[in-house]
Amino acid sequence: MSLLDIKNLTLEIDSASGWIKALDKASFTLADGEIRALVGESGSGKSLIVRAIVGALPDNWRITADRMTWKGQDLLSLDQQERREILRNDIAVIFQNPKQSLDPSCPLGEQLEEVIADNNVEGRFFWQKRQSRQRIAANLLHKVGIKDHRLCMQSYPHQLADDICQKFMIAMALASEPKLLIADDPTRGMEVTTKVQILKLLTRLNQIRQLSILFVSHDLLAISSMAHTMTVLYCGQTVETGPMEQLKRRPFHPYTKALMDSAPSFRKDLPPKSPLLAMDGTIPTLQHLPIGCRLGPRCPRAQRECVKMPEVRRVHSHYYSCHFPLHRSNKA
Ligand SMILES: Nc1ncnc2c1ncn2[C@@H]1O[C@H](COP(=O)(O)OP(=O)(O)O)[C@@H](O)[C@H]1O
Ligand code: SF4
Numbered sequence: 001m002s003l004l005d006i007k008n009l010t011l012e013i014d015s016a017s018g019w020i021k022a023l024d025k026a027s028f029t030l031a032d033g034e035i036r037a038l039v040g041e042s043g044s045g046k047s048l049i050v051r052a053i054v055g056a057l058p059d060n061w062r063i064t065a066d067r068m069t070w071k072g073q074d075l076l077s078l079d080q081q082e083r084r085e086i087l088r089n090d091i092a093v094i095f096q097n098p099k100q101s102l103d104p105s106c107p108l109g110e111q112l113e114e115v116i117a118d119n120n121v122e123g124r125f126f127w128q129k130r131q132s133r134q135r136i137a138a139n140l141l142h143k144v145g146i147k148d149h150r151l152c153m154q155s156y157p158h159q160l161a162d163d164i165c166q167k168f169m170i171a172m173a174l175a176s177e178p179k180l181l182i183a184d185d186p187t188r189g190m191e192v193t194t195k196v197q198i199l200k201l202l203t204r205l206n207q208i209r210q211l212s213i214l215f216v217s218h219d220l221l222a223i224s225s226m227a228h229t230m231t232v233l234y235c236g237q238t239v240e241t242g243p244m245e246q247l248k249r250r251p252f253h254p255y256t257k258a259l260m261d262s263a264p265s266f267r268k269d270l271p272p273k274s275p276l277l278a279m280d281g282t283i284p285t286l287q288h289l290p291i292g293c294r295l296g297p298r299c300p301r302a303q304r305e306c307v308k309m310p311e312v313r314r315v316h317s318h319y320y321s322c323h324f325p326l327h328r329s330n331k332a
């Protein structure tokens with residue numbers, strides 16, 4: 001059974017021009033111990049998926065899905081308390097801009113000690129418990145590669161560099177011993193050596209602790225070397241999903257190919273709405289979505305049929321939605 005199973009997730013946002021499908025039938029699964037990359041240009045809906053999973057959505061947005069389960073449990077039918085329970089025990093999330101997720105007025109040591117689960121703390125008296133929490137916190141910091149744990153624990157968020165803060169966030173995330181870590185573009189804006197360190201750290205955690213990771217990323221080259229599977233999102237729709245090696249070697253969807261061909265330029269942290277090197281135009285706004293396949297106006301293979309939304313097609317564990325896929329001998 002998959003840990004996370006999302007089928008046809010649709011998210012509608014109320015706008016001045018009516019309800020808009022910001023996510024339209026997004027689907028993917030995540031197995032125990034799997035690293036799945038979730039990629040797509042800025043504005044494609046990656047963070048909305050993360051927010052839908054953790055339930056951080058405004059009340060007036062409409063969310064539906066054929067299936068959205070965590071270990072077989074229907075996430076959409078849980079109340080806030082039950083959802084919070086899963087988040088506390090099983091799922092941890094880290095974001096870009098780690099400093100924004102930390103309390104600026106509290107030393108980091110206190111913030112970390114606070115999230116360590118009581119049942120992991122040893123000792124009878126408060127001072128014994130305090131020492132035990134400090135030991136666990138120091139251990140967690142060493143695990144994520146922060147050598148000077150004392151300095152880190154005494155510091156406030158603004159006193160540390162971004163990369164140390166991101167490592168600290170990963171330590172906070174690990175404190176609850178989660179099954180799944182969702183990392184929403186955690187290396188955006190970092191320099192290459194720091195990015196590599198964070199990616200290596202996450203890969204190690206996956207290998208040693210069987211931690212499953214949903215890695216949302218704009219940096220396709222980096223993520224493609226660590227992820228086992230990949231889901232490509234365009235304008236709120238999953239256009240292709242499958243084993244990483246297959247998508248790299250033989251992508252069926254023109255958008256996946258364009259993303260791959262443009263990958264080196266992604267490393268430069270381009271601002272939102274920058275054109276892809278390998279494809280004309282930019283991603284449309286939600287207010288101006290094309291009819292049928294949302295890639296239509298930019299797609300070099302588009303034909304008249306593309307005004308109809310393509311069905312999801314499947315070759316083994318490789319799924320794609322395109323009327324005229326690449327590397328397939330005839331129209332699918
Ligand atoms: N709070 C919001 N209100 C209205 N539209 C939003 C909101 N958050 C995101 N969107 C829209 O949803 C789309 C997807 O956003 P997002 O998930 O943040 O993209 P990504 O993470 O892939 O860059 C964008 O077009 C964005 O404008
Ligand atoms: S369905 Fe048509 S427009 Fe969409 S990706 Fe395929 S060929 Fe291009």
Ligand SMILES: [Mg+2]
Nearest residue numbers: 046047184185
């Ligand atoms: Mg985002």
